[in-house]
Amino acid sequence: xxVDRDMAVSSDGKSSGPMVxxxxxxxxxxxxxxxxxxxxxxxxxxxxxxxxxxxIRPLASVRNRDVYVIHSLNGxxxxxxxxxxxxxxxxxxxxKDAAAGRVxxxxxxxxxxxxxxxxxTRDPLTSRYVxxxxxxxxxxxxxxxxxxxxxxxxxxxxxxxxxxxxNLALIDYFAPLIGERPLAVVSPDPGGVKRADIFREDIxxxxxxxxxxxxMEKHRSMGKVTGEIFGGDVAGRDVIVIDxxxxxxxxxxxxxxxxxxxxxxxxxxxxxxxxxxxxxxAKLAAAPVDRIVVANTVxxxxxRLGDLGDRLAEVDVAPIFAGAIxxxxxxxxxxxxxxxxxxx
Numbered sequence: 001x002x003v004d005r006d007m008a009v010s011s012d013g014k015s016s017g018p019m020v021x022x023x024x025x026x027x028x029x030x031x032x033x034x035x036x037x038x039x040x041x042x043x044x045x046x047x048x049x050x051x052x053x054x055x056i057r058p059l060a061s062v063r064n065r066d067v068y069v070i071h072s073l074n075g076x077x078x079x080x081x082x083x084x085x086x087x088x089x090x091x092x093x094x095x096k097d098a099a100a101g102r103v104x105x106x107x108x109x110x111x112x113x114x115x116x117x118x119x120x121t122r123d124p125l126t127s128r129y130v131x132x133x134x135x136x137x138x139x140x141x142x143x144x145x146x147x148x149x150x151x152x153x154x155x156x157x158x159x160x161x162x163x164x165x166x167n168l169a170l171i172d173y174f175a176p177l178i179g180e181r182p183l184a185v186v187s188p189d190p191g192g193v194k195r196a197d198i199f200r201e202d203i204x205x206x207x208x209x210x211x212x213x214x215x216m217e218k219h220r221s222m223g224k225v226t227g228e229i230f231g232g233d234v235a236g237r238d239v240i241v242i243d244x245x246x247x248x249x250x251x252x253x254x255x256x257x258x259x260x261x262x263x264x265x266x267x268x269x270x271x272x273x274x275x276x277x278x279x280x281x282a283k284l285a286a287a288p289v290d291r292i293v294v295a296n297t298v299x300x301x302x303x304r305l306g307d308l309g310d311r312l313a314e315v316d317v318a319p320i321f322a323g324a325i326x327x328x329x330x331x332x333x334x335x336x337x338x339x340x341x342x343x344x
Contacts, residue, residue, distance in 0.1 A: 022070035030070040036322035062100040073111035074298040081111040096138035104141040108297035116152035131156040146272035166295040169315040182237040184212035235263030245273035249280035253287040260288040281306025
């Protein structure tokens with residue numbers, strides 16, 4: 001999945017390619033994106049003050065440049081999601097004040113994307129408020145990967161939006177692992193059936209043969225999950241349970257158990273974002289799961305992974321983000337980048 005390309009050079013000999021900043025826990029991921037793009041990561045000054053405030057300043061000219069700011073907005077042991085969001089917004093504002101031609105926020109994980117509708121009276125529409133914050137500092141575009149509801153994400157923003165998925169990286173991992181064995185792709189809830197269907201079609205093309213489908217009933221209220229109906233033919237098949245993220249692990253554990261009860265062979269859990277909340281590792285370690293595969297969109301605390309050991313695998317999506325930045329910069333097709341035909 002090579003995306004490296006020679007950078008364009010203007011008549012005065014200066015690079016006219018994209019300019020990429022990344023900071024905090026996303027710096028290593030940003031360097032990998034830059035490596036695939038063939039550019040150096042742009043320098044930043046980051047300062048934390050005694051009272052908890054902070055300052056982030058670009059240390060290179062951005063005048064009239066096409067600029068991309070990479071930061072994954074998940075809470076971790078060092079910074080909350082709120083703090084990461086605030087830092088990213090302030091940097092984007094500083095870049096716009098420094099006359100950047102265009103600034104795109106690249107958030108491998110976008111915070112608050114799950115709160116996209118009112119499920120209780122007077123519920124906040126937090127995903128829309130986050131969109132308004134990005135727009136308020138002058139953000140020209142947002143690139144993210146596997147939000148909970150892509151339609152809600154696209155409707156929340158008035159600037160350009162690009163939505164990526166990790167399917168290519170996941171399929172590169174799973175195709176040789178599955179081999180010739182019969183396979184089913186299962187959604188852990190009815191709301192994820194569309195996501196699972198896209199993944200199933202993608203892996204069908206890679207394997208060159210039909211792949212079965214399945215789903216699990218799920219109802220969530222006040223933090224409690226219910227629903228026991230399981231649909232799909234998984235007996236004698238390997239199963240990939242696909243979701244956008246793993247947080248507490250409870251949803252994946254119950255689906256894995258249902259698959260085993262219905263005769264599945266090897267059971268693999270796949271998710272783009274491995275958030276792994278407190279105790280998630282212990283739950284998953286005790287589940288009937290052969291392997292858990294996540295992308296490197298977020299940093300994780302090893303303390304939360306329990307005894308997963310070599311049952312946990314990570315796939316690299318930095319090449320996909322590098323390709324998306326190149327598409328945004330050069331006017332390429334995101335659909336083609338993701339291995340799909342562009343819509344007519």
